Amino acid sequence: MGIRPTSEKFPLLVILNPNAGKKNSLDVFTKTIQPALQQADTPYQFIETASKGFAQSYFKDNVRQILIDLVQSLAANPAPGATQPSGVGNEVEATAATTGPPEVVLRIMVIGGDGTVHEVINGVLQGIHGSSDSFVNDNFRPMVELSIIPLGTGNAIATSQGVTTPQAALDRFLGGKSVPLRVVQVSQRDTTPHTTSNTNNSDNTQCTWKPLMYTAVVNSFGLHCATVFDAEGLRSLGNVRFKASALKNIAFLKQYQARVEIFGSVQKYDRLSHQLVTDTSTTINATTSPQQEQQSSVTLTGPFTYLMLSKQSSLEPGFVPTPFANTSDDWLDILAVQNAGRGQILDILGDALKEGMHVKQHEKVEYYKAKVVEIETPTQGRLCVDGEFLDVAAGPEGRVRFEVVSDPNIQLFYLSV
């Protein structure tokens, strides 16, 4: 995919999905974003996605060269007082980086929705770590700063930061402030005996995990997953497609069989004190034995009506299913509703539309903050992972693991706020 920025074009890459949301992103870019960038004297390279998967492939194929160009450009023209960037892989000779980490910031403006952001994140990480020689390490660790212009349907990441219009997002970008954007690794049980050192022993046998992708928004099972799945086929309805799909799935409400296990540290929402309470018996510390680490701290046996594992508090303006979720913390927020009837789930979702009242009010709502969660379904099941779908095999071999990543070589992302 030919286009990539050259050093004189830095510091900004703009990637635009013309198919997102109301399909007006190109228009908004031309009328609002482009003039503002020109006025702010911000040079940029523009990339328009041509199809689903384009953004991911683009970054997978090009991010290495993009970073090399950026490092060379910074080395040739260092900002006054800036730390010199050190080398990337073998291509760039290490420069005299003697104090502090290299300050290499790759800025990417994403014009579209959460699906496009998901592709950018996964493409960047595949490009950096996909080949045998990952070139990001303690000596070279760039920041990847995302500025999201919310022109998708839900825009969960931007909405969770209180940004609901392109102009507000543009103002945040121009303001230059950013916070960490933490991602969740999604892995599936690897039944072939070899590879990763990432082990867990949830059923008392040695188990390895095959990383599948990273998510930054929401993973779900049950009603929410079915709603997103059916809404894909209703794209022609525009933004009301989620409501139409949700109503259909509530009318024909199903309960979804699964077993959910939370490992390690857990906080649970306590409806009496109205706060999150840490279960100290689950806290992992120096005295925790490997056996204790491998036992689940919480097990939910279902059946589930609604199950959501989220890094964002809001999925669209006003809809706040996981009100304590924080883009920048290292927790994964879990909303679990087991075996609820139609009236109960309507009440719960109605209150989630009132800025997250459901957590305070409904006995059927369980709310946790966790680090590692595993899901297993007794029959073939479907998970929604940032708007994509993962069909999982029945039983232990289809088990899926969600883990907020602590590896600094993965946690490269920042968000303009």
Ligand SMILES: Nc1ncnc2c1ncn2[C@@H]1O[C@H](COP(=O)(O)OP(=O)(O)OP(=O)(O)O)[C@@H](O)[C@H]1O
């Ligand atoms: N040029 C294109 N043509 C068709 N689909 C595209 C194109 N570029 C990207 N896509 C796909 O469009 C899908 C929807 O994009 P995106 O998520 O950005 O918008 P959305 O679904 O409207 O918003 P949100 O995810 O915030 O609800 C993504 O799966 C993305 O891969």
